[in-house]
Amino acid sequence: MKGEKFYIATAIAYSSKQPHIGNDYEIVYADAIARHKRLCCRDVFFLTGTDEHGQKIEEIAAAANISPKESADKITEMIKNTYARLNISYDKFIRTTDGEHIESVKKIFARLYENGDIYKDQYEGPYCVPCESFFTPSQISASFGLCPDCGGELREVKEVAYKLKLSKYQQKLERYIESHPDFIVPVQRKREMENNFIKPGVQELCVSRSNVKWGVPVEFDPGYTVYVWIDALSNYITALGYNPDNEKQPELFEKYWPCDLHVIGKDIMRFHSIYWPVMLWGLGIEPPAQIIGHPWWLFNDEKMSKSTGNVVYTDHMIDKFGADATRYYLLCEMPYDRDASFSHMGFVRRYNADLVNTLSNLVNRTVVMAEKYFGGIVPEPCRPGEFDGELKEAAIAGAGNYAALMNEYKIAEAIGEILAILYRANKYIDETEPWVLAKDEAKKERLGTVLYNLLESVRIAGVLFSPIMPETSAKIFSQIDADAKIETSYESAFVFGGLKPGSKLNKAEPIFMRLDEKKILAELTASDKPR
Ligand code: MSP
Numbered sequence: 001m002k003g004e005k006f007y008i009a010t011a012i013a014y015s016s017k018q019p020h021i022g023n024d025y026e027i028v029y030a031d032a033i034a035r036h037k038r039l040c041c042r043d044v045f046f047l048t049g050t051d052e053h054g055q056k057i058e059e060i061a062a063a064a065n066i067s068p069k070e071s072a073d074k075i076t077e078m079i080k081n082t083y084a085r086l087n088i089s090y091d092k093f094i095r096t097t098d099g100e101h102i103e104s105v106k107k108i109f110a111r112l113y114e115n116g117d118i119y120k121d122q123y124e125g126p127y128c129v130p131c132e133s134f135f136t137p138s139q140i141s142a143s144f145g146l147c148p149d150c151g152g153e154l155r156e157v158k159e160v161a162y163k164l165k166l167s168k169y170q171q172k173l174e175r176y177i178e179s180h181p182d183f184i185v186p187v188q189r190k191r192e193m194e195n196n197f198i199k200p201g202v203q204e205l206c207v208s209r210s211n212v213k214w215g216v217p218v219e220f221d222p223g224y225t226v227y228v229w230i231d232a233l234s235n236y237i238t239a240l241g242y243n244p245d246n247e248k249q250p251e252l253f254e255k256y257w258p259c260d261l262h263v264i265g266k267d268i269m270r271f272h273s274i275y276w277p278v279m280l281w282g283l284g285i286e287p288p289a290q291i292i293g294h295p296w297w298l299f300n301d302e303k304m305s306k307s308t309g310n311v312v313y314t315d316h317m318i319d320k321f322g323a324d325a326t327r328y329y330l331l332c333e334m335p336y337d338r339d340a341s342f343s344h345m346g347f348v349r350r351y352n353a354d355l356v357n358t359l360s361n362l363v364n365r366t367v368v369m370a371e372k373y374f375g376g377i378v379p380e381p382c383r384p385g386e387f388d389g390e391l392k393e394a395a396i397a398g399a400g401n402y403a404a405l406m407n408e409y410k411i412a413e414a415i416g417e418i419l420a421i422l423y424r425a426n427k428y429i430d431e432t433e434p435w436v437l438a439k440d441e442a443k444k445e446r447l448g449t450v451l452y453n454l455l456e457s458v459r460i461a462g463v464l465f466s467p468i469m470p471e472t473s474a475k476i477f478s479q480i481d482a483d484a485k486i487e488t489s490y491e492s493a494f495v496f497g498g499l500k501p502g503s504k505l506n507k508a509e510p511i512f513m514r515l516d517e518k519k520i521l522a523e524l525t526a527s528d529k530p531r
Contacts, residue, residue: 112164381449455505
């Protein structure tokens with residue numbers, strides 16, 4: 001697999017309002033996956049961006065008395081700034097207002113029309129502006145006429161419109177999902193798609209708007225704009241330079257398409273697993289390999305949402321705790337297939353328990369003891385003694401489990417494996433009592449072995465943490481290796497003994513400092529207002 005391409009793309013966030021941790025979770029999650037794949041020496045292309053057209057943005061701009069472009073520019077700038085603060089390692093940031101994207105979308109729409117996959121008809125039915133979604137009457141029967149996704153009011157739309165012939169691809173879709181069991185993950189997302197949309201028969205999708213001006217114009221029929229979801233989904237191929245009119249598609253497209261992993265929230269799975277493959281088939285392009293629908297961040301038991309306003313802002317978390325603590329909390333609290341509930345108290349407790357007590361204290365105590373007893377030089381490990389085997393086994397087993405979980409994108413669960421290594425190392429300190437060994441010159445050799453084993457456990461944790469908390473990982477490496485020659489490759493995390501005896505350590509410095517729970521909670525609850 002080394003050297004093989006890996007194309008990963010997140011959903012593109014609406015440039016409508018300041019994003020919250022529910023939106024930013026996705027980019028952090030995708031970033032951890034991208035960094036892990038790079039650690040595995042894959043050739044990664046990581047795409048993200050912003051969704052800047054549509055009725056919602058048009059209305060927000062009108063209310064603020066500015067142009068939709070000015071409004072989108074402001075929010076996109078905010079989003080990019082937050083991503084930079086979170087150390088998101090994307091390779092490309094696409095905006096749907098980019099000229100090249102707009103030109104390709106025009107051609108994509110025209111090509112689907114020429115091929116007979118889009119036809120002109122009449123549309124009448126409910127529409128949700130915050131979700132930019134059309135619904136059929138049967139889809140809203142269980143939600144009492146409100147939007148089944150966000151619970152908001154729906155508007156009646158009646159217009160002459162273009163439609164995408166989804167029914168033509170019903171069988172192809174069924175067969176594809178059946179023959180690609182990992183196309184939609186986790187498995188309950190796949191069942192939802194099959195039971196709610198595919199088995200009842202896919203419904204034609206309205207793909208144009210006649211009264212929304214802020215969109216990509218339909219080239220061959222002035223007065224219409226392309227439905228924002230068709231515009232937005234196309235970003236995954238236009239970002240690679242795709243345009244149906246190209247004689248030959250560019251190298252970037254040839255190299256990276258099909259996408260290996262679309263990372264999206266569970267609420268937009270139907271757009272990605274049904275409409276998107278149909279669009280691609282209509283263009284004669286292969287569908288993506290896999291789509292993962294992550295769960296939601298909740299606040300007070302409801303989906304955290306820009307339209308409801310029950311949100312926590314990522315920037316506020318970074319201001320107070322830094323990028324890595326924010327990344328850590330988002331990643332370790334969200335299980336693979338269940339929603340997570342945000343609480344300020346939960347955050348502070350996690351921070352103190354995992355980052356301060358378990359990680360930072362272990363690194364600090366280990367480096368301080370190596371400074372004090374060995375003058376800041378990595379000691380030579382000698383004959384193994386009591387508890388050494390258990391510590392090494394825990395590290396090797398933990399790294400192996402971590403790798404398997406990361407390969408399935410179960411990041412919270414993989415973090416649990418790093419913590420297990422750290423718990424074992426902390427226990428090893430209590431068991432071996434290095435400060436007692438230090439009192440007896442005859443036990444110097446044993447003391448050296450114990451400290452070597454602790455430093456090595458810390459090094460392995462540093463490698464495994466690198467996709468999760470890149471800054472922290474770099475701080476760990478710099479403390480245990482002043483010469484910057486430390487072995488940090490992924491392979492080295494599976495072998496105990498990568499640290500070179502005789503190499504120099506840096507000065508011990510705590511990586512995370514204990515938070516005063518009461519004080520922080522009072523400050524946090526007072527500060528969550530949008531910028
Ligand atoms: N613009 C569309 C996506 C188009 S992709 C071709 C969109 N934008 S969004 O800003 O509303 O959402 C961006 C991502 O954040 C989506 O994947 C969405 O599922 C996710 N989330 C929005 N609220 C969320 C939570 N409360 N929790 C976790 N993810 C959430 O949808």
